[in-house]
Amino acid sequence: MELSCKSEYALLALIALSLHHAKGEPIRICQISAEQGIPDRYLEQLLATLRRGGFVKSQRGAKGGYLLTREPWKITLLDIVSCIEGFEAKAKELKSPQTVEGAVVCDLWKEVRQAAESVLEKCTLQDLVDNRNARQQIDLMYYI
Template sequence: MKITYKGDYALKIILYLAINYGKGVITIPHLSSRLDIPEKFLEQILLELKRGGFVKSKRGKEGGYFLAKHPSEIKLGEIIRFIEGEIEPIACVDINYKGCKDIYSCVFRKIWVRITQETLRIIDTVSFEDLANEIKAQEKSLIYVI
């Protein structure tokens, strides 16, 4: 499984909105500068996330984006699958796999299936609330020296 820039940015956008959940809307210029994502690419990803029901937008001068549901209800795996598609490190892990004649590949299939299952278990249990809380805890533990 390889996450594209688009997927990586989508995860960062959702995480940033999760950290700021309940604090109002976040503008595109703010997201772009804070997450270092080009505005045009950011707009495309936000529109896709909006179509997927993960974010909502508010129009107008005071407009911007916010999460469509509580961060605890959005799992890491949902966003990855939505943006990247199904998670299959190798073709033979696909549920529609018919088998092959390559005995060497088939020996590895069991391992790839286990790797995929464990990856799915992890990404389907981690919520954006979990990740946001981890970031907030790290920020609190920082010591500022002047």
């Protein structure tokens, strides 16, 4: 389970897409990258991965951009992170332990991974958006 900058960028982009999702209009890469401070050419790659993962669809040409394919509450964060971090993580698991000690540590690893994944599994993209809106309310109160 990796929690790299990559996954963070992907979540930020999907939050941005969720916020505009009601309108039904596509959002441009450069718009997201400007709002969230993500290098646009890098974001492009991540959105391509998310598109292949079936989370977003793209519309090419003028007035084009990206759209969510599903409602934000139908996407768990584990789905997203798994897509971004790739499936070669599964390949790493395949190295079956040769010793008793190796098996014990392997079990421990699975337990830790499970703990992390359960957090991501319980949380949907909509939950993140709700958190964002709640936090923005708080910030506004301080501003007044």
